[in-house]
Amino acid sequence: MKSFDGHNDLLARLWLSEHPDPVGMFLKGQLPGHLDFARCQQAQFAGGLFAIFVPPFDYVKNNHPYKLRKSAQAGFDTQDIHHIVFTQLDYIKQIASRSDRRIQICLSVEDIQFCLQQDIMAVVIHLEGAEVLDSEFGVLEQLHARGLRSIGPLWNLPNQFGHGLQASFPHSPDTGLGLTDQGKALIQLCSEKRIMIDVSHMNEKAFWDTAKISELPLIATHSNVHQLCPQPRNLTDAQLEAIQASQGCVGVNFDTAFLRPDGQRNAATSLDLILEHIEYLMHKLGEDQVAFGSDFDGGFISDHLKDVTGLIHLQQAFERRGYSQALQEKLCHQNWLSALQRVWHPAC
Numbered sequence: 610m611k612s613f614d615g616h617n618d619l620l621a622r623l624w625l626s627e628h629p630d631p632v633g634m635f636l637k638g639q640l641p642g643h644l645d646f647a648r649c650q651q652a653q654f655a656g657g658l659f660a661i662f663v664p665p666f667d668y669v670k671n672n673h674p675y676k677l678r679k680s681a682q683a684g685f686d687t688q689d690i691h692h693i694v695f696t697q698l699d700y701i702k703q704i705a706s707r708s709d710r711r712i713q714i715c716l717s718v719e720d721i722q723f724c725l726q727q728d729i730m731a732v733v734i735h736l737e738g739a740e741v742l743d744s745e746f747g748v749l750e751q752l753h754a755r756g757l758r759s760i761g762p763l764w765n766l767p768n769q770f771g772h773g774l775q776a777s778f779p780h781s782p783d784t785g786l787g788l789t790d791q792g793k794a795l796i797q798l799c800s801e802k803r804i805m806i807d808v809s810h811m812n813e814k815a816f817w818d819t820a821k822i823s824e825l826p827l828i829a830t831h832s833n834v835h836q837l838c839p840q841p842r843n844l845t846d847a848q849l850e851a852i853q854a855s856q857g858c859v860g861v862n863f864d865t866a867f868l869r870p871d872g873q874r875n876a877a878t879s880l881d882l883i884l885e886h887i888e889y890l891m892h893k894l895g896e897d898q899v900a901f902g903s904d905f906d907g908g909f910i911s912d913h914l915k916d917v918t919g920l921i922h923l924q925q926a927f928e929r930r931g932y933s934q935a936l937q938e939k940l941c942h943q944n945w946l947s948a949l950q951r952v953w954h955p956a957c
């Protein structure tokens with residue numbers, strides 16, 4: 610069955626690659642990691658939200674120092690951030706343009722539906738962490754004009770839009786102050802332009818600030834249930850109720866640290882834990898507002914799933930648990946299409 614997914618970090622992985630042509634490696638099916646085109650096709654991975662992400666400076670410095678300018682010591686400056694974001698945007702454009710029409714950037718649910726029917730991989734461009742945006746939002750206009758349709762204003766570190774989410778397991782999502790005035794202005798603008806707002810990395814105050822300002826459904830592209838795994842990034846019952854009431858959606862994260870009650874990265878983690886989070890979410894949200902948010906190429910994935918090809922094992926687990934075909938279709942792709950429809954094209 611075809612799967613449409615709420616979150617992957619392929620583009621950051623391509624940017625971190627030392628290979629001179631990482632896009633070619635992806636298209637030829639030779640890329641290490643959780644995703645390449647050959648494995649996506651094998652797994653009926655029909656597409657999803659592809660995140661543009663500026664990795665933390667210290668992570669790059671310690672693990673991929675060849676990506677830094679010689680003069681860069683303490684952090685990325687505005688020019689660096691701009692360069693990283695637009696390089697990743699260029700990668701996704703190249704992936705589509707060099708794919709022989711087998712991969713397409715989608716701007717509407719109609720586009721995604723067309724891709725699903727034609728066996729074309731559907732790409733929605735997402736920005737995870739919005740520090741590239743200027744206070745006048747000119748860069749947002751540029752990115753939107755080039756296909757951006759979804760933004761998570763914050764990743765875990767503080768930026769001009771909010772105070773981030775820095776707390777170690779176990780912890781409630783209440784980790785400090787919420788959105789800044791600029792953050793509130795960004796939410797207002799995205800709500801007006803109907804650019805999807807991702808609450809996945811928001812702390813609790815930023816989540817409630819967003820809920821108050823935005824008229825769009827609340828979407829968590831890759832987060833799980835706090836009651837089952839008390840990561841600060843997982844969602845409390847009160848947050849799930851707000852998401853339910855807003856007609857939003859939660860994409861279940863496959864990273865074992867967001868699934869397990871002990872918050873560990875553990876390769877032996879059973880796939881049944883993913884089903885436990887799905888079932889809890891369906892209990893709170895109903896079966897129309899739960900979907901996938903794999904975190905492929907960004908998260909720590911169990912050996913039982915391994916990579917994108919493991920989606921077939923997840924579907925086998927659905928079968929064993931007796932999920933109907935109709936329910937599997939909703940979880941695997943239909944719920945994302947309906948959620949994006951409600952965000953981007955509300956009924957007049």
Ligand SMILES: [Zn+2]
Binds near residue numbers: 737831907
């Ligand atoms: Zn993330």
